[in-house]
Amino acid sequence: MSVPTSVPDSETRLTADDHQALRLWLRLMACTTVIETEVRQGLAREFGTTLPRFDFLSQLDRVPEGLRMGELSQRMMVTGGNVTGIAAALESEGLIDRQPDPKDRRIYRVRLTNAGRRSFRRMAAAHEGWIVDLLAGLEDSQQAQLIELLAGLKKHVLARVQAEQ
Amino acid sequence: MSVPTSVPDSETRLTADDHQALRLWLRLMACTTVIETEVRQGLAREFGTTLPRFDFLSQLDRVPEGLRMGELSQRMMVTGGNVTGIAAALESEGLIDRQPDPKDRRIYRVRLTNAGRRSFRRMAAAHEGWIVDLLAGLEDSQQAQLIELLAGLKKHVLARVQAEQ
């Protein structure tokens, strides 16, 4: 077995006296960046798509009745104009449709088409496979602990972010 | 105190029977996205800069002798052309300089200028402040555990990624 070369990365800038919070953040980002790069490459290579589009479709997959543009914007943490752009691209590919709400005609309800659902399910299966492969061999107990601790982190940080608005 | 509204996000798509690995990944990404959004906004608002540029400078800050373009590309996990573009922007702002290596004239050694170092240090201090504020109140012991566990995750994933190449 070959020992992987240790490539210094963004975390390398740390010294011992930095704040614990900063160390945690840089380590978190380093982990995410590595995995995310793999996912982006896989989506591009195997499906000719991008992470934001995959994310858009995944939001819709569990909500058969569809979502509004504004809800999508909030969930994806991007501004409204972007959602319009991504939605236009996905609509032109036939993966989603937009129905005006009969009660309030300012609102569009966005849903997956059947083709969109099939397409998304294939991507999601591949995505899950990449992740399972990447993490294969990491102790279940460690994964479980991380899931627990990250839940706490997420809740904490979200509360902070929303409090400052 | 107001209870933050729970906004469903990318993690919402999960159901109980999904793989643990996938749950871990989506939670990791959700945490990173929230913090990263804050950092991006802060860098844009207070310094008119971006995360990739900040990352570029931070790579150089701990390496007084400088780095090659290729090393920067590797550490930032982006392809070479991008590094050239970011370097050109930072050079035009006087934050870095590029010296050709006398031994091998294909190589450029990129270093922070004094102005670049001062500029970076101010940004880094603000950055650390944002992170410390965001995580303030999260148990030290939980932070320490996360740092430990994420070290294991990072090592594992990096080994996997490098093995597949």
Add this chain to the structure above:
DNA sequence: TATTGTTATACTCTATAACTATA
């Protein structure tokens, strides 16, 4: 021939702000 880095290209994502339509 291989390596280092640049250039050219095309595309996606992003925020901001002005705008339209509806409530």
Add this chain to the structure above:
DNA sequence: TATAGTTATAGAGTATAACAATA
């Protein structure tokens, strides 16, 4: 007036591939 969404704009980041210079 306020809200939902679109459009227009401008800019940044990204990958790919062809390229030049050097080893």
